[in-house]
Structures are given as structure tokens and as C-alpha cells.
Amino acid sequence: MAKEQHAYEEFMKGLWRENPVFVQVLGLCPLLAVTNSAINGLAMGLASFFVLLGSSILVSLLKSYIPKQVRISCFIIIIATFVTVVDYSLAAAMPVIHKELGAFIPLIVCNCLILGRMEAFASRNTLRMSIADAFGMGAGFLFALVALGGVREILGVGELFGISLFGPNFEPWVIMILPPGGFITLGVMLLYFNWVEEKKNKLDKQLAAEAGVN
Amino acid sequence: MTQKDPKLLIQPGPQLRQQMTTPVVMRDVWYALTPATLAGVWFFGLGALLVLLTCIAGAVLTEWYFAPEEKRGYFLGDGTAILTGWLLGLTLPPALPLWMAFIGGVVAVGIGKTMWGGMGANIFNPALVGRAFLLATFPIAMTTWTAPGDFFTIPSSVFALPLMQGVVDTVTQASPLGLMKFEHIDTPFFDLLFGNTSGSLGETSGLLLILGGGYLWWRRDLDWRIPIGILGTAMIFSLILFIVDADKYPGPIFTTFSGGMLLGALFMATDPVTSPLTKKGTWIFAIGIGILVVLIRVFGGFPEGMMYAILLMNAATPLIDLYTQPRVFGRELDSK
Numbered sequence: 001m002a003k004e005q006h007a008y009e010e011f012m013k014g015l016w017r018e019n020p021v022f023v024q025v026l027g028l029c030p031l032l033a034v035t036n037s038a039i040n041g042l043a044m045g046l047a048s049f050f051v052l053l054g055s056s057i058l059v060s061l062l063k064s065y066i067p068k069q070v071r072i073s074c075f076i077i078i079i080a081t082f083v084t085v086v087d088y089s090l091a092a093a094m095p096v097i098h099k100e101l102g103a104f105i106p107l108i109v110c111n112c113l114i115l116g117r118m119e120a121f122a123s124r125n126t127l128r129m130s131i132a133d134a135f136g137m138g139a140g141f142l143f144a145l146v147a148l149g150g151v152r153e154i155l156g157v158g159e160l161f162g163i164s165l166f167g168p169n170f171e172p173w174v175i176m177i178l179p180p181g182g183f184i185t186l187g188v189m190l191l192y193f194n195w196v197e198e199k200k201n202k203l204d205k206q207l208a209a210e211a212g213v214n
Numbered sequence: 215m216t217q218k219d220p221k222l223l224i225q226p227g228p229q230l231r232q233q234m235t236t237p238v239v240m241r242d243v244w245y246a247l248t249p250a251t252l253a254g255v256w257f258f259g260l261g262a263l264l265v266l267l268t269c270i271a272g273a274v275l276t277e278w279y280f281a282p283e284e285k286r287g288y289f290l291g292d293g294t295a296i297l298t299g300w301l302l303g304l305t306l307p308p309a310l311p312l313w314m315a316f317i318g319g320v321v322a323v324g325i326g327k328t329m330w331g332g333m334g335a336n337i338f339n340p341a342l343v344g345r346a347f348l349l350a351t352f353p354i355a356m357t358t359w360t361a362p363g364d365f366f367t368i369p370s371s372v373f374a375l376p377l378m379q380g381v382v383d384t385v386t387q388a389s390p391l392g393l394m395k396f397e398h399i400d401t402p403f404f405d406l407l408f409g410n411t412s413g414s415l416g417e418t419s420g421l422l423l424i425l426g427g428g429y430l431w432w433r434r435d436l437d438w439r440i441p442i443g444i445l446g447t448a449m450i451f452s453l454i455l456f457i458v459d460a461d462k463y464p465g466p467i468f469t470t471f472s473g474g475m476l477l478g479a480l481f482m483a484t485d486p487v488t489s490p491l492t493k494k495g496t497w498i499f500a501i502g503i504g505i506l507v508v509l510i511r512v513f514g515g516f517p518e519g520m521m522y523a524i525l526l527m528n529a530a531t532p533l534i535d536l537y538t539q540p541r542v543f544g545r546e547l548d549s550k
Contacts, residue, residue, distance in 0.1 A: 158377075171311075171379040175351040184325070 007132040014136025020113045021144035021186075022193040027113035030104045031145060032182040038161050041149025043097045045142030047086045047105060052114050052141075054082040056134035059122040066123070075118040076109065083108045113141060144189075151185050152176045234434075236333070240293035242435045246426035247300060247481065253409050253419040257362035258308035261372045262415045266303035268312045269344075272319020273299030280328045294333050298322050301341035301481060304416025305474060305521070306348070309360045309382050311374035314352055318344040338528045339488050342521050349521070355380060359412040361387040387412040391473045391517040394464050406471040413473065420471040427480035436484050439493065443500025444479040444507070445470055451508040463512055475507065478520035488528045495531075495538035502527045 020026045030048070035041045055078045059066075066074045087105045090098040098105065108114065117137055122130040153159055156176035158166045175181045255263045277295035278286055289295075299319045306315060322344025330336040349356045360369060360382065371380025389412050390401035405411045409419025417423075430436035448469050455463040469475065474482075483489060483503055490499050503523045510519025 166377055169378045171314075171352060171355065171374075171377060173351045174353055175347065178350070180350065 007128060010129055010132040011136040011139075014133060014138070014140045015143065016140070019140040019144065019193075020137050021141060021148075022190060023197075024113075025190070026116060027111045027141060028186075030107060030111060031148065032179065032186065034101055034104050035145055035149035035152055035182060036156065036177045037153040037159075038146055038149040040097065040100055041145035041147075042142070043090070043094070044101060044104065045138075045145040047090065047101075048108055048111065048114065048145075049138035049142050050086055051079060051082040051108050052117060052138045053131070053134040054085075055079045055114065055118060056122040056130045057127065059118045060125065060127045060130035063123045071123065072115070072119070075115060075123075079114055079118070080109050113137065148182070148185055148189065151189075152181055156181065236292045236294070239435050240297050242430060242433050243297055243481070244293070244300070246429045247304070247416070249422040249425055250409075250416050250419050250477075251300070251304065253422050254304065254308070254415040256365065257409055257418065258360065258415060259363060259365045259367055261368035262308035264312060264368070264372055265306055265308060265310050265315045266300065266415060268315040269303035269306065269319040269322075270296055270299035272316040273302065273323045273344075274319075276320045276323040276328065280324065289332075292333065294327075295323055298327065298340045298344075302344045304477060305341065305345045305414045307356060307359055308415050309358060309369040309371045309380070310348075310355055311371055311378075311380040313374065313376040314348060314355060317351075318348045321347045334487050336487060337532070338525055339482050339485050342482060342525055342528075345521055346525060357392075358382055358386055359389045359392070361412050362410055362418075389413045389473065389517065390468075391511065394468065394472070395511070395517040400464070400468065401472065403467060403471070406468070414477075417474045417477040420476050423476040423480055427476070430480070430484075436480070437486075437489070437496055439496045440484045440489060440500045441479040443497055444483060444504045445475070447501045447504025448475065448508050451505060452512075455508070455512060469508065469511070473511075473518045474520040478507075478524055479503075482520075483524050483527070488531060490531050490534045490538065492535065492538040492540065495534040498534050498538070499527050499531065502530065 014020065018024060021028075021031060027048070030044055034044045055075070058078050059075060062074075062078075083106060086108070087098075090101075090105060117133065121133045125133070150160055153161075154165060155173040157172055158164060158170035164170075173181070176185070251266070255266070273295045274290065277289055281289035299322065302318055302322050303315065306318065322340045325347070326338060326340030326343030327333065327336045355371075358371075369380075369382055371382045374380035388396070390406065391413075393399040393401065401411055406418075407420050409422070411418050427436065427441060431438050449466040452464060452469040453466045456465045464472075483500070490496050506523035506526055507519045510516060510522055516522075
């Protein structure tokens, strides 16, 4: 039971407390490049999720056979295998989205988030924990991508997942679907997350102080 | 305290107080902007006044929201937020929907100033950051110029619902810069001088802007090197182009009096926070703006280049300051 709790902790850590984007600020290149619409964000998030999960499992299983000196190249080969799988599956199943994401699907190979999890987590923990971690981090990344893509799509073209929200008279915020819009939106989101974090810390401190007094 | 002729003053220092504080300078700039603003409102009607007030409201509310609670009075009291909103309003088209003007004010203070650490810490001129954001976000609304018209007629586009397009129902007319760039039509000098042309709210009346700038110079709130440097460089550069091909390029007088040239040179580029500190640096800054404006206007894709010219030189300001440091007394020239 205690172990169950632990795995859940690992999952929530990736989703919220150590969110790869909003807290660790990792993997920004695909994040900023493809999130001009929610659907692109979703596709990119799912692709990264799959790669992260697959390579986490494999790295965790193979960790005792990988020599320490060449571990990074081994991780890269494992990641690249899964990226190739995603690349071809997307091209076959959803050619339009594959075309929109373009070079950023192959570039998942060098996403520092995925390599970072291999190095920092999967190569040092059990299979079970690695899966929980990959689920958490993948879901956190997916959440960030969809949130960013959603905001940019709503303001940039007045739609969400391609559904018009405001009618034909909507004035598009052109900047939001351009690269600067990505930076501005991400900045505002980081600001918000840090603000929430700060408020929570303050509250915790206050509660601790009150508990101390009592 | 009521002593008439203090022979001996017994009180803790400072005994001499500097008269030129931030609130005083800011109020001077308000007075200097008033004539050109009134002229803008007179030419473009009440709608323009609403746009201006909305900009100021956006800027002030943002400043209020982000200021520490116990210091709100101090933050708002120095008048910089009002001035930022005001300057931004002067650079906007008079028929801009109010919600866009409000966003401009929020971005100008929020992203242009507060984010960098507040007054004095920003690299870019906040009002121009707001304008650049609006121009990149709403390119059509930001380049729809209305002709000066009846004072009481408010274009319905001003009251467009938030997030919705504004429908301009008054007479639209290309600005003198647009006419010059795309159709090679010259605007009469006296219209440019008094402001009876289409354009941004506060940039059309050259004469009143010069009057305001003169007041600031007389009050010593303004470094004369910046406007003189910008206008001089732009005039010389455009004169050379004019001599090369008079049919193709606008003359120096038109260059000086059209668009945001005077407003930018006198009120935006002279912002003490975002311009260099040294005299030599100030000249480099001003000449850089002058050259960039003419380059963007004549060879670039936009009819107006003042905003980008100032923002670009704002970005170069820390570097200019670094390289124009005067020699520290007693040290070799090449030592830092």
C-alpha cells in the first residue's frame, strides 16, 4: 500500500508540482514552435508522451546492461527508435497534422525533457516507478502544450480545436499565432504558476507558524 | 518654522532640496502635451478623447494592480502611468475600438514597464511597447486612419464589443505618409503644420508639438541633443535622397512634419530612462534614430518607421552607454 502511494506521488509530481514546462521550463523548443493551435499541441503532446513512456520502460529495464560511459548515446538510440515509430505512424494516420508539425516530430529525439527523465529517473529507478514518472511528466507536458495551444488558438483565430467560438466578427490577435505570441503566453502562464506557488508557500508558512504557536 | 529670515537654520539634512523630482517632470510633460492633444481631439472629435482616456485608464489600472499594496499612492502619484497611457493614446488611430486601446494601456505598463522592475528599470519606451504590441496584434485596426471630421460624431468602431471587429463608418483616408509611400501624393505643408490631416491622434499638429517640446526644453526637462540630432539627421538624409531623385523620395520638410516624427523625437526618444546618459552617447542614439526612420520609411515595408527606430535604438542604449563612458579621472584611456 505504501508503494502504491509512492507511485501516485511520482505521477502527481510530473503533472503539477514539478511540471516539466511550468516549473522546470524544459522542452521549450517544440512547446513554442508547434502550439499555435490546440490540436497541434495535443498531437505533439501525445507523441512526446508515447516516446517518453516507451523509452522510460526500455531504459528502466535495460539499466543494468547499459555501460555508464556510453549511457547517453544508448538513451538517444532508444528514444530515436520510438520517435521513428511515432513519425511513421503519424504520417500514415494523420498526414495533415504530421505536415504541420514538420521537423518537430523528429526533433523529439533531442527534447531535453525526455533525455533528462532517462538520465535522472528511468536509469535509476524500478520499472514501476519509471512508468509512473513517465506518465506524470508526459501528462504534464501534454497539459502544458494543450493549454498554451488553446490560449493561442482562442485569441489568435477565435477557435478552439477548430470550432469557432465568437462568430464571424471576431477580431483575431495576429500576434498570438506568431512566435512572439508563444513567448508572451508562456511568460504569462509562468507568472501565474509562480504566483500560485508563492501564495501556497505563504499559506503553508502561516499555517506552520500558527501550528507552532498553538 | 514661521521664521521670516533664517540666519541660522537648525534642522536635519538635507537642507537643499532638488526642485526637479519625477512628479514635477511628469507634470511638465503633461502641460507640454496638452496643446497637441487638444488639437487632436478638436480635429478627430470626441471619439479620439475616449480612446485617449481608455488608454490612460488601462495604464493606470495596471500600475495600480501590480503596485505593492502599501505603496500604491506613491506608485501612482508620480504620474508616469498616466503619461505612458497618454503618450500611447497619442500614437493610436482616432477610431480604434476602445477595448483595443485598453489592452494597449495594459500591455504598455504591464509588459513595457512593470515586468522590468518598474519605473527607471525598463529598456524600451513603455508607450511604444504598447503600440508595437497593438500594431502586431491588430494590424488592420491600427492602420485604419479616419479623416478629421465633425467634433460630435463618434465613429461606431470605437464602441465595438470586446474581441469584436470595429466597423469604421466615418470617412477613412490614408495618412500623409501612406499617400506619399504608395501613391506619391504630397500633403500641403500647412495641413501638416496645423494638423488638419489624417493620422494618429496626437501626431498631426507639428506646430503644437514643437511648442510643447520648446516648453520642455525651457524647463530643462528635455535633452535638446536628442530631438535636434534626430530631426537634423533625418532632414539631411532625406535631403540627400531628395536631391538624388526628387520624384521618388519625399523632401526634408515633409519628412520632418509628417507622421510621428515630431512626437517621437520630442516626447518618446527623450525619455530619460531609455536614452543614453552620456553626451556622446546621446548623439549616437539620436543620429541612429534619424537614419533608421528614413531607412524604414523610404526603403522598408511600413509607411511609418518612428516607433521601430526608437525601439531599436532603445535596445542599443545599454551598449552605447557602455562604450561612451568618459575616462575616469586619473586613469589610462584604455582601462575600464
